[in-house]
Amino acid sequence: MTLLTVNGLTKSYTGARGVLALSDVSLAIAPGETLGLIGPSGCGKSTLARVLARLVPADQGSVTFDGQDWLALHGGALRRARGRLQMVFQDPAAAFHPRATAGGAITEALRLQSPLAAPARRLRMAELLAQVGLDADFAHRPLRDLSGGQRQRVAIARAIATGPKLIILDEAVSALDAGVRGQVLDLLVDLQKRLGLSYLFIGHDIAVVRAISHRIAVMEAGRIVEEADAEALLRAPQSDMARRLIAAVPSIKGTIP
Numbered sequence: 578m579t580l581l582t583v584n585g586l587t588k589s590y591t592g593a594r595g596v597l598a599l600s601d602v603s604l605a606i607a608p609g610e611t612l613g614l615i616g617p618s619g620c621g622k623s624t625l626a627r628v629l630a631r632l633v634p635a636d637q638g639s640v641t642f643d644g645q646d647w648l649a650l651h652g653g654a655l656r657r658a659r660g661r662l663q664m665v666f667q668d669p670a671a672a673f674h675p676r677a678t679a680g681g682a683i684t685e686a687l688r689l690q691s692p693l694a695a696p697a698r699r700l701r702m703a704e705l706l707a708q709v710g711l712d713a714d715f716a717h718r719p720l721r722d723l724s725g726g727q728r729q730r731v732a733i734a735r736a737i738a739t740g741p742k743l744i745i746l747d748e749a750v751s752a753l754d755a756g757v758r759g760q761v762l763d764l765l766v767d768l769q770k771r772l773g774l775s776y777l778f779i780g781h782d783i784a785v786v787r788a789i790s791h792r793i794a795v796m797e798a799g800r801i802v803e804e805a806d807a808e809a810l811l812r813a814p815q816s817d818m819a820r821r822l823i824a825a826v827p828s829i830k831g832t833i834p
């Protein structure tokens with residue numbers, strides 16, 4: 578059974594120099610599974626994320642998500658469905674007003690989903706903050722005063738607020754220091770187990786992607802050039818791009834024969 582099935586997705590950007598950002602991309606993600614997506618800068622990872630999140634339209638191809646023809650949803654049906662597929666970006670604070678509070682960011686997501694009266698909303702907020710390891714008083718703290726790791730915890734709380742089945746994490750831990758990154762990855766694994774979430778985990782560092790992914794898809798110039806179980810891919814990469822990404826990480830390159 579799959580939660581997400583992508584078939585033949587193609588997307589080009591028009592403009593001065595037209596770019597084929599996605600070329601016949603197909604992949605699948607099962608419930609409770611993490612698919613890592615890795616590739617060099619500009620290979621199309623964020624474009625795939627944005628097409629799946631319905632932020633930009635595809636030129637061709639189909640997406641079935643949670644049993645629905647995902648690209649065919651529009652208007653109210655799309656608004657209602659959005660909560661089931663959430664995104665976390667590298668710097669979520671960038672999307673908010675400088676004085677926005679953690680609580681405000683989460684409330685916005687709660688409001689989109691279901692209208693809760695103020696007391697119920699406060700309770701749900703405290704519950705969501707606890708789920709990501711933050712005290713309830715974080716609700717009142719401005720996002721700009723939080724550390725990078727705390728901000729990502731708030732972004733994750735916001736993402737799970739709507740009861741999603743899939744979260745797309747687009748370079749979500751890339752800006753964090755190694756120690757904090759490990760803690761946020763642990764949190765993601767823990768939430769996945771508790772909530773049965775699936776993840777599409779986008780990154781450019783194969784050591785980080787491997788730490789959380791069950792399977793890994795390798796992208797190059799808009800195409801998926803290889804897909805395999807995470808450990809199999811690390812042990813026996815088939816594509817030049819996978820070999821190059823592995824060679825770029827000194828700590829794991831020695832483990833590849």
Ligand SMILES: Nc1ncnc2c1ncn2[C@@H]1O[C@H](COP(=O)(O)OP(=O)(O)OP(=O)(O)O)[C@@H](O)[C@H]1O
Nearest residue numbers: 590592596598616617618619620621622623624625
């Ligand atoms: N809005 C846009 N208009 C025109 N070209 C774009 C646009 N967004 C992305 N591109 C181009 O599409 C290609 C894929 O970009 P995309 O951001 O999806 O790659 P990426 O793998 O996520 O890169 P990075 O890791 O640097 O974020 C690149 O050549 C990029 O320059």
